[in-house]
Amino acid sequence: MKLTLKIWRQAGPEKSGSFETHELDGVSEDSSFLEMLDQLNEQLLADGKEPIAFDHDCREGICGTCSLTINGHPHGPENSTTSCQLHMRKFKDGETLTIEPFRARAFPLVRDLVVDRSAFDRITQAGGYITVRTGSAPDGNAIPIPKPDSDSAMDAAACIGCGACVASCKNASAMLFTAAKAGHLNMLPQGQAEKDKRTLDMVSAMDDAGFGNCRNYGECSAACPKDISLDFIAKLNRDHAKANLKKLLS
Amino acid sequence: MNLDSKTPDGPLAEKWDNHRFSSKLVNPANKRKYRIIVVGSGLAGGAAAATLGELGYNVDCFCYQDSPRRAHSIAAQGGINAAKNYQNDGDSIHRLFYDTIKGGDFRSREANVHRLAQVSANIIDQCVAQGVPFAREYGGLLANRSFGGAQVSRTFYARGQTGQQLLLGAYSALSRQIAAGQVTMHTRHEMLDIVSVDGHAKGIITRNLVTGEVDPWTADAVLLCTGGYGNAYYLSTNATGCNVTATYRAYMRGAGFANPCYTQIHPTCIPVSGDHQSKLTLMSESLRNDGRVWVPKDAADCSKYPTDIPEGERDYYLERKYPSFGNLAPRDISSRSAKEACDEGRGVGPGGRGVYLDFSDAISRLGESAIRERYGNLFQMYERITGENGYKRPMRIYPAIHYTMGGLWVDYNLMSTIPGCFVLGEANFSDHGANRLGASALMQGLSDGYFVIPYTIGNYLASAGAGAISPDGPEVKEVLDSVKQRVDQLVSPKGKRSSRSYHKELGQIMWEYAGMARNESGLKKAIGEIQELRDDFSKNLLVSGSGKTLNAELERAGRTRDFIDFGELLCRDALERNESCGGHFREEHQTEDGEAMRDDENFAHAAVWEYKGEGKTPDRHTEDLSFENVELAVRSYK
């Protein structure tokens, strides 16, 4: 395959960026999108140019590191797919592809296609845990958990923290991420003791990090490579309202 | 080299309790006076950093990813073992211990393995309490599945994402400690060296992968939890950033490296499709429950469409060679048989490196929907990667490097031969001998991190030699300068070849001569070729850009450099281990049926390598393994 690639280049957060156009020939349709970029980088290197920086690690759709906006879609046009799992046979020979970073105010750019998503870590640090001392846990079967509850918790916990939800949202809201993280723990019996505090603290950490407001556009769930459901946002809104009310009454 | 395992006295089942009791404690008020460096945030590092922080130590934790939650542990699929006996099927600590020792082909230390089996049950309790959403039965209790090498159901799982969920559990505990100020997290930092003073580990040198700054960090003890070295083969199921740099650099500073030749090859991976390939993807072994493995009898048929090849012209070689285990023959045997078939020219798919995994029988017997229900996600993943529909035509699979049992040598306290330098998780050599059983790596990482190190580190901290040093001291400066020099060296020569091309070539050498089957002449050849490659690397490497920015080429060059040196060590170890055991198969040592033949008389030991300087042959030391509680037996799968 032969491709024309319009790629965002930016030397650093303070530098100005622009698109650079490259032609790449001899791309195998069996290669993944990131392998296509590897090939481009080898070509740039041989031509005495600097390769393009992009983030990746597992290359199998689970670590959440890869983060490319391809033709305007976070992780590209395929549903339920991360950039690393996208294969070139999904594109046409001769096509022009536009590749940009995940853009959001709360994800400052590091270099080229690499952004800083540490805001997600800060949301988790604010309350995305159950306080349990190592070694002091009761037997794993001490509290039976109905299978449907456990399955829903797992649906939320499947979030890979890639940030496609934020990049797809007009307001760059992190509501789907936060809802998945809080929802996973809030649905389990082990998570009840800290539920209210967790909900309030995670939401305020999200606001502090500079993410926008959620307006229920729903783009986030459509872009999510793990199909995290919008229902979790509704649940977080309910949990938040309840927690706030209790706080006011107490 | 002092290889005293410090195995506690007493009966096997009481050793750990006795040891915990006799270990020195650090008084709660004193803990905050100590600083501990944890390199790695996977299951081992994440669990250790969180627990040590919770105990009151000051912890600095490092990882090369942009978030601790992205460590390679996240990719584990199948599950985690624990001797809970929830299924009432006869499991026990002793059985898990025995299965692990036997699975490791009698090449691990009894006392360590027994402790692992003992704490396995605590791990599940801990993870459940953290909110890990393990699979459950309708009654609400935890579900189990069975996994290779065991006759009981003791594997706990969270869909096909067990590693992810366990890591998120450890990450949440770590996040709590970060918020509490007990742990300082340093992401996008790569450890490039270790600093010792008077023989004790006192710190590390890192490169900030964003700014390029090379900095020293000092502490009272250093924990290396940096994972395995499977990427020495370039193509593996590991994440692309997995590296040997941290452990190899510690080796160069005096830590013994044990059994580097013990590598595990997984039979059911998606084959290489071309030169562009950057990694291989594992597909759960469970597929072999319903899929039949075959290649054409006649090499001339290999290019035919598979369903056009009549039944009589197919060789179901596993069923033919291992009638009782058939397609469920263990990992090493199935992998080697696939290689043999392809070596005979009967491989299928691009490059002739693949065998069929055929579900047509199962589909006609059970219906496509039943197969979809069992393995739908795997068929989907297969189609995404290959563009082929596994329901309509047989899948193609081929073995790939998956896990490494070798690692830095550690004693019972998980301390390496450098006092104060501890090694946890896949990075150490401790528990799996020459072969690891499925679902046991996650168990070991969490056992080391949550339950072992918090006790054993106290012994060291309370002893002489502990105590932090100033980052401005001369010993630190010397190592710091050498690291800076190394980074400069990598960016300065403007040769013609990319680091990736070197890494690829190394991988080809390793896979060819030190892969599924090894022999003396091949290993010698590999050592020669690796030495030539290193020469060429030092002259012809091309790294663009500078050391002062985010520079993936530079990172890859540094890691490749260490893989080249390490690759040679691995081959040397494979050459010296003149027997077959577990994942190490020497063609000279096999039974008539092609099974591995151990030599317990001469090789019932761990081989531990001591670095002797650049260009010098390292020394090989041994730690004898004594088996007091199990009888050495021959594995048979006929």
Ligand SMILES: Cc1cc2nc3c(=O)[nH]c(=O)nc-3n(C[C@H](O)[C@H](O)[C@H](O)COP(=O)(O)OP(=O)(O)OC[C@H]3O[C@@H](n4cnc5c(N)ncnc54)[C@H](O)[C@@H]3O)c2cc1C
């Ligand atoms: C595809 C796949 C599936 C698997 N499935 C299973 C399974 O079902 N069950 C099972 O038990 N095991 C499984 N395994 C094995 C298991 O996942 C690993 O052995 C285990 O997770 C290793 O954990 P760890 O904490 O030792 O290291 P890792 O998780 O690899 O973590 C290493 C850490 O060290 C850091 N690091 C590495 N080098 C440096 C450096 N130089 N400087 C700074 N930081 C560094 C990394 O950033 C990372 O945080 C699987 C492995 C693979 C590849």
Ligand code: FES
């Ligand atoms: S690289 Fe891990 S999800 Fe894409």
